[in-house]
Amino acid sequence: MTDTQRGRAARERSEQERETQPGGVSVVVFGAGATGARIVRMLAASARVGSVEVRDTDSTRLQEASSSFDDTVVLGRGSDVPDSTDLVVVATPAGTQAAVARNAVRAAAAAVTTTNEIIETRDLLALDQQARQHGVPLVVGAGFMPGLTCLLARAGAAEFDSIDEIHVAKVGTGGPACARQHHRALSSLAIDWRDGRWTRRPGGSGRELCWFPDPVAGRDCYRGALPDALLLVPAFPGVDRVTARMAATRRDRLTAPLPMMRRPHPEGGVGAVRVELRGWRDSGRHVVVLGAQARPAEGAAIVAASTALHLIDHRPEPGAAGLASIASPDGLLRQVAARRLRPCKFEGFALSRDFAV
Template sequence: MGNIGIIGSGLVGSRVIQHLTSYSHPLVTTNHFNVNHVNGCDVVVLAHGAPHAALAAVLLGQGCHVVSCCDDLEDTMTMLDLAPRAQSMGRSLVVGAACSPGMTGLLVNHVSRAFDAMDEVHVAVHGTGGPRCAHQHHKNLAGTSVGWHDGEWLQSPAGSGRELCWFPDPVNARDCYRHASAEPILLQRVAPQLQRITARVSATRRDRLTARLPMLSPPHKEGGVGALRVEARGTRNGVRHVEIVGMSERIASVAAAVAANVAHVLATQPVTPGVHAVGAPELPNGEILDGVLATGLTLHQFVGT
């Protein structure tokens, strides 16, 4: 098996190491100040805080496949522009390999089989992982959100668009709002036929009121139980149909499981060179999802009317 490097030793990075150890991959671990330590690795997982784009470009130039756990909108857009570099080197860069985005792409790919034609996806997430994730959540509520609506990109203020979203137990119902996430950009690559894509995150009134200020108190070492919800709409047998799937788990655990299994795939089988989103048809998404669920995570499906 190919060598895999992991940059970052926080909650996500340490759990990526645990998962990849179970696959018996030779591992090299370091922080983003000592990237020379991962020279010669076949795959490198970027599990530290944003930005990732500059480092991803260097690693691609060294002949490494790269897996990024970043969900920062601007950083993700910069990484998408690295497609010519990845293709020229014959390597792959997988962006948004985390919870949202990441697990969401796998779930969209998974539920698409329940439709004759799927045309809408609406994603919501509750909770944060470690401190860097909490800071990103804070930043995302102060930016500008993007959404895909009937073939056009729409921009809205983050923190607007309140919607009550139901998550699997024990999280249940939470008020969710638009946020400056890369999610819609990546889901549009996962399923280009979609006409509408939205992404929301749970937030309290305090979160929204203080989003443009420095964080008033330091974040916890790890957030509590988080949750993810993917609502897909389309047609089946000539009538409108809705599928809702989700997950209730610590956000860092979901992100690590996705990143580790994407890295495992890149290290063990050929993937078309370029920049890919998790869930895109160029990746073996069924195999990745099976690997994620094998870590002990459980999918929930809404059944009712």
């Protein structure tokens, strides 16, 4: 029996079991950190989820997090995905998610990942053909950024006849793994999309003052090794420019090439994301700026958990893609807003760069 046949057979078995199980869906969450633990609690509280199992390579962290779970959550081990699993959510550190997602696809389970790393994003997108063969969706980068930013870009696109520029930016970090990835990204090559081709720029370059929802307000943002363009470009054919930036202080930039000098905080403070869309509407230039503020770990967990529940209710086409490729974002955005992550829109006058003096 081929991998495809095994995957289809496993999917059929899981669907049959789901029909006979009260409450519905079997979910396995990988990662019990600042983001993963929140995802577990949200999914366990949903009536649409029949069972939740959580796994983490750090047994101490798993035991500590378990005190915040209810009695229905099962603690597990390993990176394998049982054939009876309907849905997998991966909230492990960047660089470890592709292998778990591959196991999920082989088990014919839908998968939601939260990666924010370039190489891993490419690896996950490369699973597109396997996901199609097994008939399952694989959501890539369903976190705060990428994730919410992709969703906002898709929602904002409804105001345009055509879009030629997308610029995203973020402030803040989640748990320790997120802080380490932020540190690495600032010293690594950034990837932008310009005039139909990929360009590489040094991390920490390209300073731009970006305004975010209060209380974050204005922050200097710089290029970094962020994967957003890899997810946005395929979702917006014909777009000319896609860039991603991250807020950083002078100390952040000076110490970026060095190892982290001190242990990261268990969780960062209030963060924010921003999405700027530029294009044409009614034969004129049009600009839309959307954003949201939250603790990054909380924001990422809300997006990931909401995406997982959305997959339960609306089984999308199989394949690997980001949230910018979702056909209709309104339902998912309502789920996100219902969990107190409320996107907002800049209302005012924006001077287009095309006409700026």
